[in-house]
Amino acid sequence: MLEILLYIQTGLCVFCLYRIIRGPTIADRMVGLDIFGILVVGICAILAILTGRPFILDIGIAWIILSFIGTITLAKYLENKKLNE
Amino acid sequence: MSDIAIIISTILIATGVLFNIFGCVGLLRLPDVYNRLQSATKCVTLGTCSILLGVLVRYGFINTGIKALVAIPLLFFTATVAAHALARGSYKFGIKLGEKSIHDDYKDEHDQDKKGQ
Numbered sequence: 001m002l003e004i005l006l007y008i009q010t011g012l013c014v015f016c017l018y019r020i021i022r023g024p025t026i027a028d029r030m031v032g033l034d035i036f037g038i039l040v041v042g043i044c045a046i047l048a049i050l051t052g053r054p055f056i057l058d059i060g061i062a063w064i065i066l067s068f069i070g071t072i073t074l075a076k077y078l079e080n081k082k083l084n085e
Numbered sequence: 086m087s088d089i090a091i092i093i094s095t096i097l098i099a100t101g102v103l104f105n106i107f108g109c110v111g112l113l114r115l116p117d118v119y120n121r122l123q124s125a126t127k128c129v130t131l132g133t134c135s136i137l138l139g140v141l142v143r144y145g146f147i148n149t150g151i152k153a154l155v156a157i158p159l160l161f162f163t164a165t166v167a168a169h170a171l172a173r174g175s176y177k178f179g180i181k182l183g184e185k186s187i188h189d190d191y192k193d194e195h196d197q198d199k200k201g202q
Contacts, residue, residue: 002098005098005099008102009105015112031121031171034168035129042102045140048140057140061159065163
């Protein structure tokens with residue numbers, strides 16, 4: 001059961017990659033990257049159960065923080081630009 | 086007791102994956118940035134919190150469960166704040182709403198901010 005859920009959760013990342021590749025604007029790509037980061041945390045949680053190794057959840061926690069910093073940085077980069085550029 | 090915990094945690098994880106599917110379909114199909122951001126962030130945050138709650142139910146308050154319990158509020162706050170900053174940044178960047186959107190609440194405040202500067 002958990003293996004199937006892990007496969008589904010991993011397959012969902014393809015949707016995010018589609019949005020990152022095809023996104024019409026730069027904000028679409030950033031949304032895709034943000035959601036991708038959250039999905040990876042779910043993958044880490046399911047893997048921690050399947051393999052029985054708790055340190056994989058540490059990777060997930062670190063991934064949350066790095067994804068947050070990256071998204072905030074890119075949002076600030078967007079906000080500082082001129083509107084007509 | 087242990088069997089019940091395993092069943093409940095599997096149900097929680099399945100619910101989380103279902104919410105993730107809804108969020109990713111919204112990310113794929115909705116028309117503009119703001120709709121995608123709303124759908125994807127809400128659904129995927131709730132789904133991933135549900136998966137982590139499943140881990141907590143399965144292991145109890147020991148090593149793995151405590152890590153999942155720490156990750157839940159961290160994810161909840163950072164994901165929502167990041168989505169808010171992203172929506173604000175993309176509005177200030179000048180990305181238009183979709184063609185079918187009929188109302189723009191943020192426009193007046195944005196214009197006032199520009200006059201103030």
